[in-house]
Amino acid sequence: MRTSVRKTWKMVVNGEFVRSESGRTFEHDGQQVPLASRKDVRDAVRAARQAQPGWASRRGYNRGQILYRLAEMVEGRLDGAVSDRLVHYAGWCDKAAQVLGAVNPVAGPYFSFSFPEPVGVVGIVAPGPGALPLATGVAAALAGGNAVVAYAPDPIVGLEFAEASVTSDLPPGVLNVVTGDFSSVASHLAAHRDVDCLAVPAPAQPYAEACSDSLKRLVELPREGWEDLAGIGWVERFVEIKTVWHPVGT
Amino acid sequence: MPSTEAAWTYAPAPEGRDIVKLRQSYGLFIDGQFVEPTDGGRFVTENPATEEPLAEVAQATAADVDRAIAAARAAFPAWSGLPDLERGKFLFRLARLIQERARELAVLESLDGGKPIRESRDVDVPLAAAHFFYYAGWADKLGEAFPGRDPRPLGVAAQVIPWNFPLLMAVWKLAPALATGNTCVLKPAETTPLTALLLAELVQDAGIPPGVVNILTGDGTTGAALVSHEGVDKVAFTGSTEVGKRIMQTAKTRHLTLELGGKAANIVFEDAPLDQAVEGVVNGIYFNQGHVCCAGSRLLVQESVAELFVRKLAHRIESLIVGDPLDKNTDIGAINSRAQLTKIQELCASGEEEGCVRHESGAALPERGHWFRPTFFTEVAQTHRIAREEIFGPVLAVMTFRTPEEAVEKANNTVYGLSAGVWTDKGSKIFKTLGKLRAGVVWANTFNKFDPSAPFGGMQESGFGREGGRHGLAPYLSLGGEA
Structure with missing residues (x-):
């Protein structure tokens, strides 16, 4: 009879496995999981902010390769629907601009075009159960070139997902995953001025006041139905559209 | 005039060719297997840098064309009926297999076609992998590529490619066709069949169902039989303007993509x-x-x-x-x-x-x-x-x-x-x-830039239809209820 080696569950911040700086944990399914503090959330936002320009500067093709690698690492660790969802968004990385962008037939002698750019640092407070809503929001935000601070509602599968991300080619800080109390993490993210966009489970209205302070984009995530909630729509919520004008000689 | 003498010389830096395991003789890839051509005909493909024979390949006859098209037809319902993401995942596998065997493919491409290893290694093979990667990702996004137009595959695609970018042209043809749910019969050029045959092995390794991809080697008569066949729903050709004009006359389908000559x-x-x-x-x-x-x-x-x-x-x-x-x-x-x-x-x-x-x-x-x-x-x-x-x-x-x-x-x-x-x-x-x-x-302010996401194709006598990009999906789809 072998005695199993139990895993210490840790959050992922800046590519590293960390306990809460507060030293607090909470019990989930008989296991101790880190209880993120306001400072943990702040550290995660700082890491995301630092990593975001580098991630955004990678071409869509490269981001797609990395998300696909993440799908490879998730395969077998979590439900197959999660790796399938990552494959789906790996494909959007180099295609989102072709669906969301446009050449604008302006009346004057100008070449005008519009294309998506990442909104920046995205907080994703996913609904449960399981990792599918979390993976969908994270993958869509990453596909758009954002860095993410994610809250895992179902902490064990959420941290499995986070572990897989550390073993993929995702650069440190691009995806940070915290666990703990839903409403306190959501409130910390809503109040943080360096978070550009916050996605929370419906209803999002309670976070509107905090988000309005810095005009943070507020995205509402459905509570259920995530099996069928893929698609470009989620990428679209995590990008801005930039329009460029250039004269055409006459 | 400046001196014609080189400022310095380079020591030879040859890439090893051991990584390529050539067979003496290759069959036709029909219905997931390598099979003998019906009349046993063979021809030799040589290394243009040495004029040495590399291998014997099969000369596909009209009867072989029938067989391959029948296999593609039989495979079509199941392949087009797969859930879109599942079909795409097969193509992601193929992209990965090309990446993993990149070195072998590059050496083989240079051996059979004569292009510098630096180009096959840094251009042809990476672009081939990227092209599959790109179109794999479209498989489950066709509704978003063509909103409200009910995109459906055409059926069996006949595809004939030239000798200048043998692997890359094969992939340019196969990737969008497969992603959109069509099945394919592809004929590589007479002088450069070997990387397409290695690609056939990767198709097997990826677990792509038999008959979805068929590869027929042969000369112009094979190509002519293929593109004029009653049983094909789509013809895609890259090659000379002269042959392109003939294909326009003989093809039985109006779903044509012709990528022809140029004088840029x-x-x-x-x-x-x-x-x-x-x-x-x-x-x-x-x-x-x-x-x-x-x-x-x-x-x-x-x-x-x-x-x-x-x-x-x-x-x-x-x-x-x-x-x-x-x-x-x-x-x-x-x-x-x-x-x-x-x-x-x-x-x-x-x-x-x-x-x-x-x-x-x-x-x-x-x-x-x-x-x-x-x-x-x-x-x-x-x-x-x-x-x-x-x-x-x-x-x-x-x-x-x-x-x-x-x-x-x-x-x-x-x-x-x-x-x-x-x-x-x-x-x-x-x-x-x-x-x-x-x-x-x-x-x-640049030239010869290629990317899977950027449509490519000509106007006037350089042909019609586009390959690459979102636009490259359309030639393999029926859109908006058209036949």
């Missing part, structure tokens, strides 16, 4: 960064021995800088290394076949007869194999054959112009319309000029 103009304005432009012009015409349909085979340089530009060009081609395709220093490899070499020589002779001035590098050539030095002609008139006909070799026709209007007029003075280049520091001039060029692809 590279327009260099006096305000262009000249050294960059020289590099672009050199890349435009000498890349892949000039065996490129979109090659910048005509240079239009503004009169005020023409003399300087030609001097820089003459100097630059002296440092191009011609020789062993497997040597990592090589810039210009072997001409693909004896027949192609003869055609290039014949056209260059016509240039001299018509009074053009020939400039070529002093590069030493290997004794065996098919070789041609980087060459350009000055004193070329628009009526000369070398200014009108596609040479498909490392030969550039240099002409001059005074005004932007003249440049555009000369650039458009061709039956073709595949690509063009514009070199100037002024953005507004780029946009003004490109708007007037009759070409499917225009490169500004």
Whole structure:
């Protein structure tokens, strides 16, 4: 009879496995999981902010390769629907601009075009159960070139997902995953001025006041139905559209 | 004139060829297996750099074409009926298999086709993997690519490809066809069948169901039987304009993609960064021995800088290394076949007869194999054959112009319309000029750029239909309820 080696569950911040700086944990399914503090959330936002320009500067093709690698690492660790969802968004990385962008037939002698750019640092407070809503929001935000601070509602599968991300080619800080109390993490993210966009489970209205302070984009995530909630729509919520004008000689 | 002596020499740096395990003889890939051709016919594919035989491949007959199309037809319902993401995941696997066997594919491509290993390694094979990766991702997004248009696959696609980018052209054909749910019968070129046959093995390894991809080797008769077959719903061809016209007459389906010849103009304005432009012009015409349909085979340089530009060009081609395709220093490899070499020589002779001035590098050539030095002609008139006909070799026709209007007029003075280049520091001039060029692809201050996400294809007698990008899906789909 072998005695199993139990895993210490840790959050992922800046590519590293960390306990809460507060030293607090909470019990989930008989296991101790880190209880993120306001400072943990702040550290995660700082890491995301630092990593975001580098991630955004990678071409869509490269981001797609990395998300696909993440799908490879998730395969077998979590439900197959999660790796399938990552494959789906790996494909959007180099295609989102072709669906969301446009050449604008302006009346004057100008070449005008519009294309998506990442909104920046995205907080994703996913609904449960399981990792599918979390993976969908994270993958869509990453596909758009954002860095993410994610809250895992179902902490064990959420941290499995986070572990897989550390073993993929995702650069440190691009995806940070915290666990703990839903409403306190959501409130910390809503109040943080360096978070550009916050996605929370419906209803999002309670976070509107905090988000309005810095005009943070507020995205509402459905509570259920995530099996069928893929698609470009989620990428679209995590990008801005930039329009460029250039004269055409006459 | 600058010295023709190289400032330094390079020690040989040959890539090992052991990684390639050639079989003595290859069958046809039909219904997921390698099978014998019905009449047992074979032909030899050689290494154009040494003229040594590499392997025997099967000559597919009309009966083999029937078999392959029947296999593709039988595989179509299940393949097109797969959930879209599941179909896409097979193509992601294929992209990964190409990445994993990249070195082997690159060496084989250079052995069979003669292109420099640096190009097969850094261009052909990575682009092939990227192309599958890109179209794999479209498989489950067709509704978003064509909203409200009910995209559906056409059925069986007959695809015939040329010898200049053997693996890459195979992938350009297969990836969008498969992603959209079609099944395929592909015929690689007679002189370069080997990487397509290795790709067939990767199709097996990826677990793609039998009959979804069929690969028939053979000569022009095989291709003619394939593209004129009653049982195909789509024909895609890359090759000469002459054959493209014949296919348009004989194909039984109106779903056609024809990517044909070109005679692209590279327009260099006096305000262009000249050294960059020289590099672009050199890349435009000498890349892949000039065996490129979109090659910048005509240079239009503004009169005020023409003399300087030609001097820089003459100097630059002296440092191009011609020789062993497997040597990592090589810039210009072997001409693909004896027949192609003869055609290039014949056209260059016509240039001299018509009074053009020939400039070529002093590069030493290997004794065996098919070789041609980087060459350009000055004193070329628009009526000369070398200014009108596609040479498909490392030969550039240099002409001059005074005004932007003249440049555009000369650039458009061709039956073709595949690509063009514009070199100037002024953005507004780029946009003004490109708007007037009759070409499917225009490169500004760069040349010969390819990406899976960017549509490619020609206007006029360079053919129709686009490959690459979102637009590259449409030729393989029925959209908006059309038949």
